[in-house]
Amino acid sequence: MNQDVLHILLADDDDDDRLFFRDAIEDVKVKTILTIVNDGEELMQYLNKPDTRLPNLLFLDLNMPRKNGIECLKEIRANSKLKDISVAIYSTSALEKDVEDTLVYGANIYIKKPNDFELLKIIIDKVITINWQYHTSGLNRENFILNIQ
């Protein structure tokens, strides 16, 4: 069943954050396959390659060099081939305006980056498990909105 595994893509320019993420994802019960890219340019190249295996869920850091998260988000949402990807935006900002703006641009999930590793594990578990329900139960991904502070 193609429902068995969730393909996750992480775009983050920070070495430590990438490592934390990889560790945090180990304990999640849903089976996942993780791919990592280091910045916005690499991300868009990866997504636009013709025979790339597209992810189900993309974690996108807002602040990246070369191409930042918002620019990537706008490009992704303008591309109909990528419409089935759930996009989770990662940011250090907790301002309501930033949250709403990114959701209006088409992000599904907004996560304020936690300082604590244990908290990160809990958050990632929650996001992946809820996304899994959308993936396996035919829920409308366009209405999938989640804000984690």
Add this chain to the structure above:
Amino acid sequence: MKLHIKYDMNICCKVVLQEQLDKLEMPYTITGLGEVEFKEIIASDKYHALELCLKKYGFEIIENPKNVFTQKIKDAIVEMVYLEESLPSTNISDFLANKLNRSYGHLANTFSEVTYTSIQNFIIIQKIERVKQEIIDGNDTLTQISFKLNFSSLAHLSTEFKKITGLTPTAFQRIITKRKEKELNAK
């Protein structure tokens, strides 16, 4: 010119399923939601052809009995949340246990094993999905929606909504409206 179309998923799925099954040219009966009975065994090449046709529509033949059972639980929950105008006020665990003829404990265990979440959580997710749809449809006020879906009050609905989505229903409404405006401006 803009058309707003409402569709009935149940009818849609049933028709699509019938059209694919008819291609097999074998007698069959649709015995329930997502359940089809054939008098004879289907040859494996026909079975695979059917699988491919169904896949185009996002349909899948479920083979693992636990998955079959979990799908039945999900279907019962969706039926409860969507098809009844107002949700039943009877105890949900009793409703499911009766409908599926098993103890609630058994239902709960199988369900969490397959979906990695609990029945209770799934029910709330589905309820909130319906709330979102009602908000987007725009026919009822938030207060009306909260009573329709059997929340004890608007405050109760807002709390549950915020628990699941991290946003208030009004913030959700605002975001959806702004998204639509963006789409219109882009054209």
